[in-house]
Amino acid sequence: MSNQHLLTNELTELDKKHFIHPTSSIKEQQENGPAVILKEGHGVYVTDINGKTYIEGMASLWNVNVGYGRKELAQAAKEQMEQLAFSSCFATFSNEPAIRLAAKLAEITPGDLSAVFFTSGGSESNDTAYKLVRHYWKLKGYPNKTKIISRKKAYHGVAIGATSATGIQDFQNMTTALAPEFIHADTFSADSVREIIEREGAENIAAFLAEPIQGAGGVNIPPDGYFQAIRKICDENNILFIADEVITGFGRTGKMFACEHWNVVPDVMLIAKGITSGYIPLGAVVLREKLHRDLIQLSEGTLLHGFTYSGHPTACAVALRNIQIIEEENLVENARLMGEELHKQLKMLQSELPIVGEVRSLGLIGALEIVKNKQTNERFEKKLAPIIIHEARQRGLILRTVTFGDADTIVFSPPLVINKQEIEKMFQILRDSIIAVMNDE
Known part of the structure; x- marks a missing residue:
């Protein structure tokens, strides 16, 4: 076993034994350990201890506005x-x-x-x-x-x-x-x-x-x-x-x-x-x-x-x-301009994919609804948003869901430093993830 695997295993066990995570499933943590152990970040990207890099599509908790590594x-x-x-x-x-x-x-x-x-x-x-x-x-x-x-x-x-x-x-x-x-x-x-x-x-x-x-x-x-x-x-x-x-x-x-x-x-x-x-x-x-x-x-x-x-x-x-x-760095204006690109990408997903219902955004905060039927807004019996964002994470994109009540929603809030190419990459990963989950259901 490599030194990296030993470190990952050590940190996972210490996490399970000593760290009560905020807004997390305690049972899931004990069964699977932490979802990701992050090590560093630069711009809109974060990297875990195994060297895998992700686009941080939520700016962590809606808050890393100027990006990582400043x-x-x-x-x-x-x-x-x-x-x-x-x-x-x-x-x-x-x-x-x-x-x-x-x-x-x-x-x-x-x-x-x-x-x-x-x-x-x-x-x-x-x-x-x-x-x-x-x-x-x-x-x-x-x-x-x-x-x-x-x-x-x-x-x-x-x-x-x-x-x-x-x-x-x-x-x-x-x-x-x-x-x-x-x-x-x-x-x-x-x-x-x-x-x-x-x-x-x-x-x-x-x-x-x-x-x-x-x-x-x-x-x-x-x-x-x-x-x-x-x-x-x-x-x-x-x-x-x-x-x-x-x-x-x-x-x-x-x-x-x-x-x-x-x-x-x-x-x-x-x-x-x-x-x-x-x-x-x-x-x-x-x-x-x-x-x-x-x-x-x-x-x-x-x-x-x-x-x-x-x-x-x-x-x-x-x-x-x-x-x-x-x-x-005129990041407020960048949020407005890149927000237009984000909204365009949301509308494209809505038109291309049968399970993407209502989309909404203002600047660099947005959401899309997962639905079984766009006309009636009928939902799937099993919520798909958590499955989709798990698939997206495997492909290098971190997002978040809202699943309270009957909601089956994916939300977005990337760092304000994001550019057009990074938004396009983010939505291509999401598109591929939704299609993969659709094919499995």
Whole structure:
């Protein structure tokens, strides 16, 4: 047995014995070991410990926006670690990278979003926002404004508040005690939101929460006019609008932030993932100027909410360099242009293959549905999307499925540095994989 096989076997056994994987089947891990053990990445490609190379069609978890192997980000982390690796931001202590990043986020986010609370990721950003908006209304003299309207098929994270806001039942089934006062509206129905407000009373509702494009729920893109209607409803009823841009922020959709497609400015924006392209954990909650001003005027004593790593100087230094790369290399525009190519490839698959049903995309985020009958949208008894992406992985392409409820969906979210030839290669592998699975069924 070669040294490489010995290493693979050693790592597999250590993985099975000691590593509980997130969002994975524990039984499958014990039976088969890790699906892939990755070693390195460059651009849109990653390579496993056996030397096999894959196109990362999901940018890992929707987040490696500037691609893999960016030495600039490693250098930014190195320089900051050598200077000041970490310092707490409690009790008004501060550091230059956190200050500079807060100012940069105020510059690039839409409208008058201007004040930033740092977290370690998307779930923390969500739970922070839920606490802050309720605290805000309490300070304003409306202590009963505590309920939050979320949506069906929404995904907001796995902290207890974020899980409760999530509108995918499978995630909620993980716990027996969800946080109260989260109400789920129909996914794209402004009328459903109005009905909830009428039933619950605007005086009891703190905020409406939505991803501009639902990610883990299946890359669900809103119809024209939806978010404009939601913004109007929130304004009329004194309800704050929280936009969860954790997946869609930092160029993913062909705009720096997805809410810009609909010319809507939320009261609170949640960001993470692409802020550092996943090179180091970081998230943030960004507030509009009025909310920040009210908090300054009305607050007394200490804001008793914060994380050890809020304003982490190394993470903030990496984020600043990451945003600089996005701007200097025009990656938002590349996402728009390559998004057109991605959509073209999706439509070609739809026209060529009998089991590819609805396709949808905006910028470099997209999805296709696997169906038995395109006319009726009938599904296969056995879901094929997981089989197809397994076949694709054998052929050198990493993708992800959404199979909650009756969904049988393949989703896409490649790094923003992808080019036309790489998109064509990605879809040729997918095409071959779908045909192979069709022939086996």
